[in-house]
Amino acid sequence: MVRLLRYLKPYSLPVSAILLLAFLQAVSELYLPTLMADIVDYGIVNGDTGYIVRVGGMMLLVALGGTLVAVLGSYLSARVSVGFGRDLRSQVFRKVQGFSLHDFDRLGTATLITRTTNDITQVQMVVTMILRMMITAPMMAIGGVVMAVSKDPTLSLVIVVVIPVLAALIGLMAARGIPLFKAMQVKIDRLNRVVREGLTGIRVIRAFNRTDSETVRFQEANRDLTDTAIQVNRLMGAMMPSMMLLLNLTTIAIIWFGGLRIDAGQMQVGDLMAFIQYVMQIMFSLVMVSMMFVMVPRASASAVRINEVLAVEPGVQDPPAPRPARGPQGQVEFRDVTFRYPGAERPALEGISFTARPGEVTAIIGGTGAGKTTLVNLILRFYDVQEGAVLVDGVDVREWAQADLRARIGYVPQKALLFTGTVAENIRYGKRDATPEEVAHAAEVAQASGFIAELAGGYNAEIAQGGTNVSGGQKQRLTIARALVRRPQIYLFDDNFSALDFKTDARLRAALRRETSQATVIMVAQRVSTVMDADQIIVLDEGRIAGIGTHRELLRNCDVYREIVLSQLTEEELA
Incomplete structure (x- = not known):
């Protein structure tokens, strides 16, 4: 007292x-x-x-x-x-x-x-x-x-x-x-x-x-x-x-x-x-x-x-002297990363190494509990690794100021979360001073402009607490727009297309490829159709990398990926 x-x-x-x-x-x-x-x-x-x-x-x-x-x-x-x-x-x-x-x-x-x-x-x-x-x-x-x-x-x-x-x-x-x-x-x-x-x-x-x-x-x-x-x-x-x-x-x-x-x-x-x-x-x-x-x-x-x-001393803190970027803008690299949750018997991720480069789409796929969301959380430095290093622009994320690191990232969480306020205010959460034109453009790329126009009030329509007055797919598209309006160097999409129909999913991915052509895109997904066109696909299996490559390369060389594909696509679709 x-x-x-x-x-x-x-x-x-x-x-x-x-x-x-x-x-x-x-x-x-x-x-x-x-x-x-x-x-x-x-x-x-x-x-x-x-x-x-x-x-x-x-x-x-x-x-x-x-x-x-x-x-x-x-x-x-x-x-x-x-x-x-x-x-x-x-x-x-x-x-x-x-x-x-x-x-x-x-x-x-x-x-x-x-x-x-x-x-x-x-x-x-x-x-x-x-x-x-x-x-x-x-x-x-x-x-x-x-x-x-x-x-x-x-x-x-x-x-x-x-x-x-x-x-x-x-x-x-x-x-x-x-x-x-x-x-x-x-x-x-x-x-x-x-x-x-x-x-x-x-x-x-x-x-x-x-x-x-x-x-x-x-x-x-x-x-x-x-x-x-x-x-x-x-x-x-x-x-x-x-x-x-x-x-x-x-x-x-x-x-x-x-x-x-x-x-x-x-x-x-x-x-x-x-x-x-x-x-x-x-x-x-x-x-x-x-x-x-x-x-x-x-x-x-x-x-x-x-x-x-x-x-409480936060487990994640800024370094005394943050270091400036020294590599390609937007590049994300994992170097032999191992991460274990406190009290866990085995690592959630073990021996993870790959590089995601600007202008490329890196997709991450794997079964439930494979460590996909954990991997994304390490990039944002929500947790710190126990072994190895996660680098952004050539600098270990532990040597970045957290605000500077996250300012370079547009993050769309696995669970779509909206805040009480208008549609425009929710999109501007990604960029406080975004103009109405920037908000509208982000919504259009995210395939959200159509349903927004049908809302009473349009961009001034009120979103209820937790976004309960919009559907799951609409919430996902608004959270994607929130990340797009920021125009970051790195985009992290954590399984954000599950509530979309295949037609909307395809249109959204095409629009995202045009919009994010100069940025690094890391996309977690469950659907094979979502990751097929990625420049590189990382297959996770029980916290380890089971394979890295394009869709066709993995079909030939990775049994885990082939099992995932065969569980979702027919032979005719594969052909």
């Missing part, structure tokens, strides 16, 4: 003002009981109406000043805590944006969402309470003790007896609360994960009639979180009555012993009234502190989780 407070540094001036305002508020509240005692002891007892009016007016002014100070302090505290939460969310989001795919896989998307939202909100709420209660409460408690002792040192022994009892009660509550709050955050993660899986996989769930089982999963996670929350609320519910019971017993003791001292002439009525007020201020300050002890454990658990994210 303390480590996160460094994000309050930009707010040093407002925090200083809050400290001053808290001090002034404490002084005003501590001064009021003394004024009340003076009214009773000197005004009411002596029947001095003028004194009562004069001191009463002073009480009103002090109370008004304390109120204004409290309101201003609350306003500044809210501004500071909200700004702190905003800065912390931004920092966590920027940190997560720099994670490698392995970092995402290790932490999990559900927990990253929870840590960026719920956890930071918990810390933000506690910062607000710290700025208001944690600063004011100690001042009130210490000031109350000083003023109470000044009124009657002997009667103050009651406070000496009560405070250890109250401290023990707070300690007990904190000891039981901390594990429960930590457990709650973990269970919120689990609930978020179940909800996320249930929403994103709704089509599969319904297709397999698993709605009931998913409902049971959700209910189990929800009930688990609810049971823990009930335990926490029971603990908090028991705390306040316990505190109030102790406060009332203390008040009774003070009135009892104070009455005896008044009867003995050792104390005045006004001083007893003021003493009771000071003790109540002390007790309420300690109650506020106890509330902090209930809130802080949960925020501390959240802070630990946030710090875990901020402490």
Whole structure:
């Protein structure tokens, strides 16, 4: 928790003002009981109406000043805590944006969402309470003790007896609360994960009639979180009555012993009234502190989780001194590359060597799990290789600045992903300053202009979240247009033609060949018809290269490729 407070540094001036305002508020509240005692002891007892009016007016002014100070302090505290939460969310989001795919896989998307939202909100709420209660409460408690002792040192022994009892009660509550709050955050993660899986996989769930089982999963996670929350609320519910019971017993003791001292002439009525007020201020300050002890454990658990994210060193980082390109622009070379996913028993890719040159189409084909997408991810440096090297323009991708490397690449992912916004905005995702003409040209090459014209609004038509209002083939064509508008030196197509009919596929490949004639094109595909015309075809089999060559060369020399071809094409089509 303390480590996160460094994000309050930009707010040093407002925090200083809050400290001053808290001090002034404490002084005003501590001064009021003394004024009340003076009214009773000197005004009411002596029947001095003028004194009562004069001191009463002073009480009103002090109370008004304390109120204004409290309101201003609350306003500044809210501004500071909200700004702190905003800065912390931004920092966590920027940190997560720099994670490698392995970092995402290790932490999990559900927990990253929870840590960026719920956890930071918990810390933000506690910062607000710290700025208001944690600063004011100690001042009130210490000031109350000083003023109470000044009124009657002997009667103050009651406070000496009560405070250890109250401290023990707070300690007990904190000891039981901390594990429960930590457990709650973990269970919120689990609930978020179940909800996320249930929403994103709704089509599969319904297709397999698993709605009931998913409902049971959700209910189990929800009930688990609810049971823990009930335990926490029971603990908090028991705390306040316990505190109030102790406060009332203390008040009774003070009135009892104070009455005896008044009867003995050792104390005045006004001083007893003021003493009771000071003790109540002390007790309420300690109650506020106890509330902090209930809130802080949960925020501390959240802070630990946030710090875990901020402490992660991304598995893929920019080199201290990125090197400039020194080879042909757009050339991609794999030199004896071996890559293994963390925890995997065998490499996903092993001994991979080939060169993809500008002006050529390099196709990659192979069975499911052969390592095709992994190979593409290594070019983008989503992961780093364990052995060998991937070179772009003659430089190892690990020696490139990631932004410079990816600026040279137009990437079309295997799973077509669109963002909420217009069609034009989704295409411009590839090039922020693309002109309307460039957007239209990219859509035309991607064979998307036809269906775009039929949408209400054309290029200004809204795309729903996840692109749910367009078909799979339309999404693929829009993602291809997004890469084309960038006009990069390297194009990576990761199996992006599976949802297209053969006629559209053929037109698209012909248009792409014209459009990308000067660039390096690496195309992952499942269909043999898609890769037949490639300048070189790389056949992957269980992470190894089974063959490299043209379609006809591989038919003669590569058994794996021949099996793939015969599984998709007839003898007449081959001829």
